Amino acid sequence: MEIAVQEPAEGSRPLPSATRGIVRTLVRDLGAVAVIFAISMLANAVLNRLSARPLALIYQSPEQRLSAELSRLVDTPPIYPSEVPTIELAEFRKQVDNASALILDARSASFYEQGHVPGAVNLARDDFAHDYQSLKDRLDASRDKPVVVYCTGGSCRDSRLVAAALISLGFSDVKVFVGGWDEWTQAALPIQGQKK
Amino acid sequence: MSDYLKTHWRQAICVLLGAIFVYAGSAKIENPQAMADSIAAFGIIPIVLINPVALGLPAFEIASGVLLIIGWRRRIAALAILLAVVAYTIAIGSALARGITVDCGCFGFGPPTRARMWIDFGRDVVILGAAAFSYCSLVRKTAVSTQPRN
Numbered sequence: 281m282e283i284a285v286q287e288p289a290e291g292s293r294p295l296p297s298a299t300r301g302i303v304r305t306l307v308r309d310l311g312a313v314a315v316i317f318a319i320s321m322l323a324n325a326v327l328n329r330l331s332a333r334p335l336a337l338i339y340q341s342p343e344q345r346l347s348a349e350l351s352r353l354v355d356t357p358p359i360y361p362s363e364v365p366t367i368e369l370a371e372f373r374k375q376v377d378n379a380s381a382l383i384l385d386a387r388s389a390s391f392y393e394q395g396h397v398p399g400a401v402n403l404a405r406d407d408f409a410h411d412y413q414s415l416k417d418r419l420d421a422s423r424d425k426p427v428v429v430y431c432t433g434g435s436c437r438d439s440r441l442v443a444a445a446l447i448s449l450g451f452s453d454v455k456v457f458v459g460g461w462d463e464w465t466q467a468a469l470p471i472q473g474q475k476k
Numbered sequence: 477m478s479d480y481l482k483t484h485w486r487q488a489i490c491v492l493l494g495a496i497f498v499y500a501g502s503a504k505i506e507n508p509q510a511m512a513d514s515i516a517a518f519g520i521i522p523i524v525l526i527n528p529v530a531l532g533l534p535a536f537e538i539a540s541g542v543l544l545i546i547g548w549r550r551r552i553a554a555l556a557i558l559l560a561v562v563a564y565t566i567a568i569g570s571a572l573a574r575g576i577t578v579d580c581g582c583f584g585f586g587p588p589t590r591a592r593m594w595i596d597f598g599r600d601v602v603i604l605g606a607a608a609f610s611y612c613s614l615v616r617k618t619a620v621s622t623q624p625r626n
Contacts, residue, residue, distance in 0.1 A: 312552040321532030335508040339526035435577045
């Protein structure tokens with residue numbers, strides 16, 4: 281039930297006790313917000329522990345996670361090349377049209393399923409070891425053939441990481457299409473799958 | 477604006493804000509790794525805090541949103557959302573100022589672009605205004621209702 285009380289008369293000086301009351305309210309509210317956050321974090325941490333792929337306590341960068349994925353495939357720690365060769369849209373399109381290279385989509389499976397470059401197969405950076413083993417026969421057949429990796433484009437690093445991982449696994453001709461999915465779709469080129 | 481109108485405006489804004497945050501939290505809660513990557517990309521909080529925050533934020537948004545909608549502890553929920561939006565606005569604003577392109581992960585995850593970041597920033601400023609109005613209005617209501625009668 282609300283207790284209606286008259287506002288102070290216009291022009292009157294604010295009471296110090298009113299200000300103190302607002303500060304007290306704010307401090308109490310901040311404490312309650314901290315409690316809500318702590319409970320939320322604990323509840324989600326419990327759910328996270330029960331999930332199939334729980335989040336680690338300490339953050340690992342995509343590079344660190346890819347290294348961990350790679351360590352499931354090879355015994356010795358892989359050596360990443362400092363630079364990966366890149367290609368532009370015109371050359372990439374020619375390779376797609378002629379099917380002269382194995383095209384790999386390094387984005388996560390959910391993005392791949394929404395739409396991808398025709399003929400591309402999904403070797404997601406965030407599920408590298410699993411995807412690599414699923415595609416092992418096809419990938420092994422392309423060890424000495426041209427392989428082109430793309431991801432979203434722009435500042436996306438997944439294609440470079442996957443390309444570097446492949447080179448470290450012994451693939452001899454791996455390139456990155458830097459324009460990625462964004463440049464491909466902006467050029468209104470054909471796509472496979474359902475683009476939303 | 478009359479008290480009647482103000483009360484109804486406040487309630488409408490609270491329910492709308494609550495719905496936005498329940499949706500935003502739900503869109504992120506199933507992918508804590510992507511959330512952690514989004515937070516890390518901003519480069520403004522220590523590494524040891526990234527995963528705890530990635531786990532806490534979506535559930536915090538849902539909890540605050542639900543409290544705002546149902547009206548229980550609404551003032552506290554309004555402050556929770558106000559603080560969250562202040563943090564998001566500062567994070568996106570600083571990323572824009574530093575020239576880095578990141579996915580804010582506000583309503584799910586996708587490819588980051590500068591245009592999208594400006595849209596996210598503008599939307600956060602609007603939500604910030606609404607959250608500030610809601611909280612200040614609720615604090616004033618509390619202050620008035622607890623003031624002793626003369």
